[in-house]
Amino acid sequence: AQKVTQAQTEISVVEKEDVTLDCVYETRDTTYYLFWYKQPPSGELVFLIRRNSFDEQNEISGRYSWNFQKSTSSFNFTITASQVVDSAVYFCALKGSGSRLTFGEGTQLTVNP
């Protein structure tokens, strides 16, 4: 069975603060993929990043960065200098040997001006 845990249900920060969203996963598959999606109030899930299990390099894209640590089964997401437009629900997801994505329950991020 696969499982994704996002322990932070809600996070509230003030604009320009850095914020890290945690994601811990469980899988028995040796090859798997991890994803982060953003869901703004409009409802559409927006793809942010994909990482496969063999690639533990951290990645930075503008204000976004991701820290993948296989040893702790974690794939955390950091937003630097947060902005009001970053307010959304963020989902971490896992795809193992099967076809389905297993999502965490999401973290509601609110960035206040």
Added chain:
Amino acid sequence: DTGVSQDPRHKITKRGQNVTFRCDPISEHNRLYWYRQTLGQGPEFLTYFQNEAQLEKSRLLSDRFSAERPKGSFSTLEIQRTEQGDSAMYLCASSLRVSTESEAFFGQGTRLTVV
């Protein structure tokens, strides 16, 4: 617009009625997925197609649910004899599977309310 398109965006129906949703994936994508999302939860997998073949169904997909992708392009999801517990957002996604995994792109969803 070349993204995943879903229709309708909102549907209100009376308990016991049948409803049908449509999904148009990104044109070159061979995989199509249906997920269901209830308030405050992450999306849950329902079913997926590789071209026109339905290859996997979740236990969440009761006998009242049926999905088709007749020509390997658009897909429909039908719910018969709707119940209040069916109220949710139904999300469609598509991806391209060649030799490696690719990310799934989601539509804006169909929000179903059963009254």
